[in-house]
Amino acid sequence: xxxxxxxxxxxxxxxxxxxxxxxxxxxxxxxxxxxxxxxxxxxxxxxxxxxxxxxxxxxxxxxxxxxxxxxxxxxxxxxxxxxxxxxxxxxxxxxxxxxxxxxxxxxxxxxxxxxxxxxxxxxxxxxxxxxxxxxxxxxxxxxxxxxxxxxxxxxxxxxxxxxxxxxxxxxxxxxxxxxxxxxxxxxxxxxxxxxxxxxxxxxxxxxxxxxxxxxxxxxxxxxxxxxxxxxxxxxxxxxxxxxxxxxxxxxxxxxxxxxxxxxxxxxxxxxxxxxxxxxxxxxxxxxxxxxxxxxxxxxxxxxxxxxxxxxxxxxxxxxxxxxxxxxxxxxxxxxxxxxxxxxxxxxxxxxxxxxxxxxxxxxxxxxxxxxxxxxxxxxxxxxxxxxxxxxxxxxxxxxxxxxxxxxxxxxxxxx
Numbered sequence: 001x002x003x004x005x006x007x008x009x010x011x012x013x014x015x016x017x018x019x020x021x022x023x024x025x026x027x028x029x030x031x032x033x034x035x036x037x038x039x040x041x042x043x044x045x046x047x048x049x050x051x052x053x054x055x056x057x058x059x060x061x062x063x064x065x066x067x068x069x070x071x072x073x074x075x076x077x078x079x080x081x082x083x084x085x086x087x088x089x090x091x092x093x094x095x096x097x098x099x100x101x102x103x104x105x106x107x108x109x110x111x112x113x114x115x116x117x118x119x120x121x122x123x124x125x126x127x128x129x130x131x132x133x134x135x136x137x138x139x140x141x142x143x144x145x146x147x148x149x150x151x152x153x154x155x156x157x158x159x160x161x162x163x164x165x166x167x168x169x170x171x172x173x174x175x176x177x178x179x180x181x182x183x184x185x186x187x188x189x190x191x192x193x194x195x196x197x198x199x200x201x202x203x204x205x206x207x208x209x210x211x212x213x214x215x216x217x218x219x220x221x222x223x224x225x226x227x228x229x230x231x232x233x234x235x236x237x238x239x240x241x242x243x244x245x246x247x248x249x250x251x252x253x254x255x256x257x258x259x260x261x262x263x264x265x266x267x268x269x270x271x272x273x274x275x276x277x278x279x280x281x282x283x284x285x286x287x288x289x290x291x292x293x294x295x296x297x298x299x300x301x302x303x304x305x306x307x308x309x310x311x312x313x314x315x316x317x318x319x320x321x322x323x324x325x326x327x328x329x330x331x332x333x334x335x336x337x338x339x340x341x342x343x344x345x346x347x348x349x350x351x352x353x354x355x356x357x358x359x360x361x362x363x364x365x366x367x368x369x370x371x372x373x374x375x376x377x378x379x380x381x382x383x384x385x386x387x388x389x390x391x392x393x394x395x396x397x398x399x400x401x402x403x404x405x406x407x408x409x410x411x412x413x414x415x
Contacts, residue, residue, distance in 0.1 A: 003072035004164055010079040011165050017086055018097035018236070027094035027240050030250035033346055033380060033415065034324065036300075041409040042373070043092040046402045047386040048085040059084050059395050072164055075099075088395070091402045094250060096235050096242065101161050103175040103229055104153035111216065112143035115188045131191040137198070137205045144216045145178065149227050170236055175229035178220040180269040180293045182213045183286050187273040189213075196276050199285045206285055214289040221262060221296055228259030232266065241266070249303075263298035268305060269320065275308035283316045291321055300324040303348075307331070307387070314340040330355075334375040347381040356385060356401055357392040365401055369408045380415050383408075 017023070029043045057064070060080050067073045086095045113132035119125045132141075154173060161171050178185075186209050187195050198206040224231070232241045234253050241253045254264035271286040294302045302322040309331040310317065317326065318340055326345050328337050330352040337347050349372050356365060369383065383405045391397060 001066075003067040003069050003076075004166060006066050007072065007076060007079070007164055008166070010076065010083065011168055013083055014079060014095070015097045015168065017083065018095050023094040023096070024237070026092040027096075027235065027250045029092055030094075030382070031240050031252050033382060034249070034251045034300075036324075036344070036346075036380060039380075039415050041406075041413060042415055043382040044402055044405045044409055045093050045382055045384045045386070046085075046089050046091040046398055046405075047384065047388070048081065048089060048398065050386065051388050051391060055391050055395075056081065058391070058393065059088070071160060075161070075164060085398075089398050089402050090406075092406075094235070094240075098170045098172060098233070098236050099161055099165065100172050100174045100233055101154070101157045103173045104150040104157065105147050105176050105229070106150060108146040108148055109143055110145055111185075111189070112141050113189060129188070129191065131187075131189055131194070133190045133209075134194060137190060137209050139208055139212055142212050142216075144219055147220070147223060149175075149229065172233040173229075174233060175224055175227075175231055177224055177229075177231060178217050180217065180267050180290070181271065182210055182217055182289045182293070183271045183274045185213045185217070186210055192273055192276070199277060199281050203284075210285060210289045214292050217293060218296065221293070225259075225262045230258065230260045230265060232260070232264075251301075262296045264301070265297055266301045266303060267294060267297045267322075268303050269294055270305040272306060272308070275306075279312040279316065282313050287316050287319070291319070294321045294323070297322050303327075311336045318345075328381075334372050334379075334381075335377075338375070338377050338379040341379070343378065343380050345380070347376060347379050348384055349376065349381045350384045350386055351401070351405075353385060353388045354390075357388070357390060357394065357397055362400060362404065366404050366408065369405050373408060373412045378415070 026043070029039055033039050033043060064080060065073050065076050067076045082095060115132060116130040117127050118130060120128055158171055158173070190198065190209060195206060234241060239253055241251045242249060249266070251266065254260060256264060269290050271282070271290060274282055274286045277285065299322050301324060302320060303325040304317050304320060304323055305327045307327070307329045311333050314337055317323065323345060325348055326337060326341060328334055328347050328349045330350055334347065334349055341347065351368055351372070355368070360368065372383070385401050385405070
């Protein structure tokens with residue numbers, strides 16, 4: 001059989017499943033929530049995409065891939081994985097009958113310095129980062145990154161994917177970009193310990209590096225805008241916008257026609273590596289630079305991510321321009337988030353994945369979810385099980401958690 005023939009039944013199944021009414025219901029549930037419209041209950045998202053590959057033979061069987069070409073095998077894997085999840089997990093995330101291809105964006109010039117990583121040796125090696133500014137920041141060595149879009153190569157990628165799927169699915173282009181995480185980039189250049197100490201002992205140096213990095217990221221986004229490389233994918237029905245960074249994220253597709261401006265695009269803003277800063281230092285060395293990037297995007301189109309405890313930083317993050325969604329990890333307080341953000345922001349509330357798979361039974365899972373909902377009060381929220389790095393040999397737990405979360409969400413009622 002050819003790769004196209006092997007993929008054909010998977011495409012058939014995707015088209016069939018995507019046409020089921022529950023997919024549109026899930027899309028509308030998330031989109032309405034993200035528009036701060038009333039919803040009958042909090043949506044539930046069980047994010048299977050980050051489960052490491054070594055766990056998937058438990059779900060898909062050993063040696064499940066039959067395609068020969070590398071790109072066909074990658075598509076076969078993606079379809080098998082997502083179809084299994086749609087059948088066995090049953091969360092509210094919609095399955096759309098479309099595909100996404102990455103635009104061919106190539107670097108012309110980098111930052112001027114290159115972070116290095118070296119092995120420390122051993123049978124199971126550890127790695128050590130060697131930041132280029134480990135001995136001190138030298139802004140004179142830095143340059144602003146520049147890129148080019150190879151439209152012909154992007155076209156070839158589109159053509160190849162269409163060939164593999166016999167032109168039966170719409171295919172959209174997703175552009176890579178440098179992100180909205182300036183502190184993380186600065187850490188890669190200076191080293192985390194060094195940059196944290198700079199924030200305490202050499203504020204001018206820290207601000208200088210942060211300002212340069214932020215401007216580099218800003219220029220990258222403005223370049224994408226000039227090239228018409230919009231970071232968002234319309235659903236086949238044209239009513240919704242899905243984003244690469246949230247996997248499940250559905251919002252209303254913006255008004256207007258392509259090419260769309262940055263003000264119509266959602267942004268994923270973060271400062272994950274700044275967890276070691278207290279709230280005052282965070283407000284000084286992270287927030288102003290995140291704000292410069294958030295300002296590029298429209299009102300209600302900014303998501304803030306942070307897996308660390310953000311309780312004492314929520315009030316600062318609330319000033320982020322356009323913030324609409326806030327990550328509330330198991331280490332942050334849902335109640336504190338509710339008190340700070342009220343009903344003006346969607347709380348992305350996360351259960352603890354390690355507890356779900358290693359220590360909780362069904363009763364404990366239910367108790368954790370019910371406690372999160374009680375702490376949230378009348379907040380607008382969705383319930384999430386994400387960052388699943390091990391399923392502990394129990395793939396059934398994915399569906400079990402989802403069912404319990406949906407039952408609890410139903411009982412909690414409208415948002």
